[in-house]
Amino acid sequence: MDxxxxxxGVIGFPAxxxxxxxxxxxxxxxxxINAEYKAFEFAPDKLKKEISKLKQQHISGFNxxxxxxxxxxxxxxxxxxMAKKLKSVNTVKRVGDKFIGTSTDGLGFWQTINNSPKNVILIGSGGAxxxxxxxKPENTNIRIFNRNSERFESHAQQIKSLxxxxxxxxxxxxxxxxxxxxIINATNVGMRDDKSILTQADFNKVTKPAHVVDIIYRDNPTTFINFARQAGLSAENGLNMLIAQGALSFEVWFNKTAPIDLMTKMVKN
Incomplete structure (x- = not known):
């Protein structure tokens, strides 16, 4: 008998x-490991209902x-x-009847950056x-930017405090x-359309051989990545970050070293 x-699984919108x-x-x-991993996509107004449903299904963990x-x-x-300090969780593990949250995003991201950059532009002020x-590496200077929306001041206070x-x-x-x-895009601008948080003219102002990362990943390059490459800059999407943080999540759930080479092969081939 099976x-x-x-x-x-993973929850998100889209997912x-x-x-x-x-x-x-x-x-x-x-x-x-006798387990399966699924995507659970639902709109923000359904979050409470869907989390309750996942608890009823006795989900063991999710991203x-x-x-x-x-x-x-x-x-x-x-x-x-750390996740409490950041007010951001990307990995949840069930222990007994409790849901316990942590974040593997930050460590996963920096594992994908080969050189230690000195001057970093980070766009976005959300969880990622x-x-x-x-x-961030100790000797790295980061300037963080975001569009001046209605949430700007509250995010500014939180970033300053943290x-x-x-x-x-x-x-x-x-x-x-x-x-x-x-230069890092940590917003969702360009996830579902051809918009870019920076313009072609912005990228043309970069005078150093900068590297560009859009943490969004999709089959076709985002406009953000295309603009960067047209300006002569190296650029990548968030696939390497996805693999690294996913491997760390695997280790949180199962207390085993993740087969990261296999995981990489599955999403890059």
Whole structure:
């Protein structure tokens, strides 16, 4: 008789495009873990209902992607100190009857950056941006920008309180561009359309051989990446970050070293 598999997954909006099931299911099979990993996509007004449903299904763990990394905190029983500080969770593990949240985003991101950049531009102030800030290399200087929306002031206060860094208006980014050697888009701009948080003219102001990372990943390059490449800059999407944080999530759930080479092969081939 088949033993029922333990359930894992990813929640987000969107989530059905996620490559996480490909790599996590392959990793579980490779490690002889009796589990399956699914994508759960639902609109923000359904979050409470869907989390309740997942609890009823006795889900053993799940990843959290945009736009729920902050909101998920309201539905957890425990949050590790760093995730609580960031107000951002991307990995949840069930221990007994408790949902326990942590974040593997920041560490996962920096594991994908080969050189230690000196001057970094980080665009965005949500969960992923905060995680990237929290794990930045010691000698790296980060300037963080976001569009001046209705949430700008509250985010600015939180960033200042957490990291003693001023959140700057994206409209004032010009003086930071020439000296940047790493530029990161940690917003969801361009996830579902051809918009870009920076213009072609912005990228043309970069004078150093900077590297550009858009943490969004999709089959076709985002406009952000295309603009960067047209300006002669190296650029990549968030696939390497997805793999690295996913491997760390795997290790949180199963206390086993993740088969990261296999996970990489599953999402890049």
């Amino acid at each position: 033993i029922e598999k333990n359930l894992y 059905n495009h996620s490559k996480s099931p490909l790599m996590q299911n392959a990793a579980m099979k490779d490690c002889d 959290v992607t945009m736009p729920y990394k902050n909101q998920i905190l309201d539905f957890l029983d425990e949050i590790d100190p 941006a905060r995680a990237i800030l929290a794990y 990291f003693n860094i001023n959140l700057e208006d994206l409209a004032e980014i010009d003086d930071a561009l020439p000296n940047a050697d790493l």
